[in-house]
Amino acid sequence: MAKLYGSVEAGGTKFVCAVGDADFQIVEKVQFPTTTPYETIEKTVAFFKKFEADLAGIAIGSFGPIDIDENSQTYGFITTTPKPNWADVDLVGLISKDFKVPFYFTTDVNSSAYGEALVRxxxxxxxxxxxxxxxxxxxxxxxxxxxxxxxxxxxxxxxxxxxxxxxxxxxxxxxxxxxxxxxxxxxxxxxxxxxxxxxxxxxxxxxxxxxxxxxxxxxxxxxxxxxxxxxxxxxxxxxxxxxxxxxxxxxxxxxxxxxxxxxxxxxxxxxAVAENGSATLGNFALAKKVAER
Missing domain, CATH: 3.30.420.40 (ATPase, nucleotide binding domain)
Known part of the structure; x- marks a missing residue:
């Protein structure tokens, strides 16, 4: 099967997870409420496990503040968010430990901006x-x-x-x-x-x-x-x-x-991307970018 790219739009209200093909067309998509870190991350990992053999990369666009400095000890963490139970959560680490693919980590709005720029x-x-x-x-x-x-x-x-x-x-x-x-x-x-x-x-x-x-x-x-x-x-x-x-x-x-x-x-x-899909599209492109790095 052709390579697939993963997208995690980690929102304070809901997580939207998707996999897309080389043309960034959605193969499968799911969303669920953002509850506790353990429960929400477990559902995220379970979704991508179904596609593990074909995944080339995953991009996460998250609510913040987050640490995007790859040289930082807390890279991949959600930091000082007021959302209960989510401050100082190692979001990238807790998801990536179950996969052998590269990850791209940014904010959810950066992912959306990237997706919007792609279609304009x-x-x-x-x-x-x-x-x-x-x-x-x-x-x-x-x-x-x-x-x-x-x-x-x-x-x-x-x-x-x-x-x-x-x-x-x-x-x-x-x-x-x-x-x-x-x-x-x-x-x-x-x-x-x-x-x-x-x-x-x-x-x-x-x-x-x-x-x-x-x-x-x-x-x-x-x-x-x-x-x-x-x-x-x-x-x-x-x-x-x-x-x-x-x-x-x-x-x-x-x-x-x-x-x-x-x-x-x-x-x-x-x-310009229908159904609030800007972040998902942007994440597919960022996942491809990190896979080819």
Missing amino acids: KGVNSLVYYTIGTGIGAGAIQNGEFIGGLGHTEAGHVYMALHPKDVADEFSGTCPFHKGCLEGLAAGPSLEARTGIRGEEIAQNADVWEIQAYYIAQAAIQATVLYRPQVIVFGGGVMAQEHMIKRVRSKFTALLNDYLPVPDVESYIVTP
Whole structure:
């Protein structure tokens, strides 16, 4: 049988595991809730064991923070995550010990950014944000991830507060920082402000304008820091079409023609890979890359 490539999208809510062929077409895919490390990793290993004879490489894109420094004693670990029981878990070590193939380890948003860049012809500079239960971003320049000592943590940059949040003395839900993007614009902030889960809030509610204000600031930061060709917003919060329109409008007003950017409808977009498959596609390509290294 032809070589297969493995993908682990290790999310704080669920794990999505898949194997793909040489053309990065999915052969089999499964998802399950992220419970305890032992139970979740056991299910991950069991899934890939079925394909062990044909696997050439596996890529893991994980929620973070994670240690991606291959020279570090804690390489492959999930580090200071607030997710109960998952801090200081050796994710790569616990999965890789059962396989004799190379592994690639990065963030889930880096995997998504890589997948999005693959399907966008002529794009080699891209920033991908996921706006969901948490917020993270992956940035690519000239086909390579941006990072130094570790991966970027764009979800925890500080924001200019919306006037209503100032009036209400609301500084977000992040347990680490007051006034950061994740605490102010991730899914839990909606319920914290309104007492209503995000999926139950009417589209004309004022809270969406507040949300868009912060997400547009993220797009401004990506623009001035990285000058990408495309900014992609994925995740559950952005699944509603009215949100991307709000963000584009806010972005245009905040940028105020300071820098030239492409037409906003082609510049600030939602994922091109269907069914939240950007990370899986990106992981297939990264697994192939590490297999051929």
